[in-house]
Amino acid sequence: MSNAEGRDEAIYRSSARDARLADLEVAGACSHARVGIAERIEQVSKDALQIGQGSLYPALHRLEYKGWIKAEWGVSENNRRAKFYSLTQRGKKQLQTEMDEWDRLTNAIALVLQRV
Numbered sequence: 001m002s003n004a005e006g007r008d009e010a011i012y013r014s015s016a017r018d019a020r021l022a023d024l025e026v027a028g029a030c031s032h033a034r035v036g037i038a039e040r041i042e043q044v045s046k047d048a049l050q051i052g053q054g055s056l057y058p059a060l061h062r063l064e065y066k067g068w069i070k071a072e073w074g075v076s077e078n079n080r081r082a083k084f085y086s087l088t089q090r091g092k093k094q095l096q097t098e099m100d101e102w103d104r105l106t107n108a109i110a111l112v113l114q115r116v
Contacts, residue, residue, distance in 0.1 A: 037085070060085060068094055 037060075038051045051059075063069040068091030076082040087095065 063091065066094075067091070 038053070038056050041049050041051050060069070060071075064071055064085075067088060069085045070088055071083045071085050074082060074084045
């Protein structure tokens, strides 16, 4: 494998890891109805992160398929039928694993930046 291919593979792995972490962050906000999840992420991040509905639904489906979240139908604050999501035990473990990996990565980047 050439250096360029190695870099491309590392970027892909990093992007995939970031996508998994983003999926799990969505899952972490899953005590709310679908639209509430996106709003919650925006609030907590002080509008630095915005999740469009086109990204949210696929993430929820992936997480549910993997068994990391579960969905239950209920009634929203607006008295409408809505799906409510919560992390499963397996999802909580995966979220912790991904957060630990994210911490290791950001700490490594911080070390490199201090040396520059």
